[in-house]
Structure formats: structure tokens, C-alpha cells
Amino acid sequence: MKKPERFKPNLPAKGRGAVTNERSRYEAWRREADGEFIDSQAWSEEAPPKLKTVVWLQQAKSIIATNASPDIPFDASINPYQxxxxxxxxxxxxxxxxYLGHSPGLDFETKLYAKENAAALLEKELAKPSYVPKLIVLGANTDPYQPIEREHAISRSILDIMDRHNHPVAITTKSGLITRDIDILSRLAANQLVRVYISVTSLNNDVSRTLEPRASSPARRLDAIRKLSEAGIPTGVLIAPVIPGITDVELEAIVEAIAAAGAASAAYIPIRLPREVADLFTEWLQEHYPLRAKHVEHLISEMRGGQLYDSAFGTRMTGTGVFADLLRQRFQLACKRHGINAKRELPFRTDLFSRPANTSQLSLF
Incomplete structure (x- = not known):
């Protein structure tokens, strides 16, 4: 078979973020597409490959993850999905x-795991006599309201446990699906037990569509902020990540928009590119912003000590250098102008916690 013209083995799949599916760093073998044996129609720009999402139901062994990072404001979290x-x-x-033997590229978006026993594990953990209630963050790693939550409703089942036992919880998401659970969130909010953070990266639909292909549109996220705020649920915004040369120009506009939607607080985080993410991101830049790619990489490295990533505690969330200082000043001025972060957030309550009955032990009577 004649090799197709303009053959691109890494042609972006429609509705997916990563351009490639580079192997896991723990795999000994590398698999590559051979243009001599690929149907030119299947790999033409008019008909990019379609990738289906596969979900495996998982019986997790534990559910509360902990961290000791000095620059993360919580130490306990739950991730319903991998x-x-x-x-x-x-x-x-x-x-x-x-760690699961998959690629951080397209596999990360298409090969998913759902912890179907998450709520049962959580209730069992809360029932332990030694358990001390403290804030648990839902979705610190992957989004608890990603599309498969519509079918599996694992995040809702976790919130139901939190509500039943008056346990404090914070949620981070970039999905408007969270408004489905306003009934539970409102009850938690009435007792100072919940805070929601919506991630807003860009207000531009075209930018958002390539950066976050299956996340809610910017308009739907703003609508979610509005609905949550109107329901009395404390709602903040994470402007994350801020990407120099692509989304940083929107910083002030985003702050203005979220203030109009009712957000009370906000924070921002410059883009972080650990491990394989750096290569995946630079590939994405070459595909979507080829004329801007080198400039964007230069601006990022300017904030990261000359590298694309710097993992040092204390600066990895803020960056360093002139550009990082300018971002901080712009953000603070915009928040002051629109009344964001003007009021002190009420602390989460733990005194209302009611321990679940421990059903693992047989009753004496």
C-alpha cells in the first residue's frame, strides 16, 4: 500500500485534548503506527480517528487520600474517578x-476507572472510633463531575454521605453538572459544611474547546456559579491554569465575569507542566498555535526558573520572575475592583459531625 500523503500518525482525535498517546514511562515496549499499513481515509484530516471512552468499574480498597504538601491548603481528598x-x-x-499502565496522553481521557464502592468505603471510614472529622476535598486530582458522573453518580453518593453525617466538604470542578446536586449542597451550606470552586480558564469558546474539549463551556460554568450562589452555596473560582500568551490576556475579563455571576472569592494558578504533561502540552501548542508556540514556551520557562516546570514547594503554584509578579499584581487589582475576596470566608464546621453506626461489629443484643 502506498503511504498516504501528508500522513500524520498523531492526528488529533475530535473531541480529545492530547495529540498523542505516548506510552507509560513504566512500559518496556513502545508501539508506533506504521504509515505503510494505515488506511489513508482513516487518517485523513477530513476523517480523524474516533476514540470511544471505556469505563471500568472498580472496587477500591481505600477512598480518602492524604498529602503532606506545604502549599496545598488541605490534606485529605477523595477522587471518585481515575x-x-x-x-x-x-x-x-x-x-x-x-501507574495504571496507561498513557498519560489519550488513554488518560478515554480509559477511565469509576470507584463504584466509594460511598460505602467513606461511610465505613467515618464510622471508625478513631476518625476525626476534617475538611475533605472532592476532586483534587480528577474532576468529580466529568461526563461519566451523569451515569454513575458516584460524586452524588459521596455528597449524600457527607450530608447524612454533617461532614465538611469542598468541591473543585469545571462542570455545570454540579448544579444537579444543588439540593444536597444547599443543606450542607446551611450548616457551613460546603464550599464549591468552579474552574474557569477562558471565556473564549474556541480556546476552551481545544484546551478542555469535553468540559462545560465558559457560559455554562458562569451559569453554574450564578445558580450555586443564588442557592446560598459559597462559591469561589479557580482561574487555573493561567497560560501566558494564550489565556493571560483574559485575566481581568474573567474576574469581572465571575463577579457578575456572584462568585465571592477567587484564586489563580499559573500553568504547571509536570512529567509527561510538558511534552503533551508542547505538542498541543504546535498543533493549535504553531506561530505562537515558542513564545508561549519562553514565557512559561521565564516563570519556572528557565525550565518548563519547577516543582519547588512555595513557588510551583505561583511562579517566579517578572511575568509572575505582573500576573499577581493584575489579579489583585482586578479582584479589588470587582469586590472579589473582600469578605472573610466562614470556617467549616466539624462540631456537627455525627458518626455512622459501626455495622461491622455484631450487636450484643
């Missing part, structure tokens, strides 16, 4: 898929 169909090209969680 992998994320949103397909955000910049996602810092992509490298974790390598």
Missing part, C-alpha cells in the same frame, strides 16, 4: 495514569 474525560491538555493529573 482518568478524566474532560481531556484538559494541561492537567497535572495526567502522569498518574502511568
Amino acid at each position: 482518568g478524566c474525560e474532560h481531556g484538559c491538555i494541561y492537567c497535572y493529573a495526567r502522569p498518574t495514569h502511568a
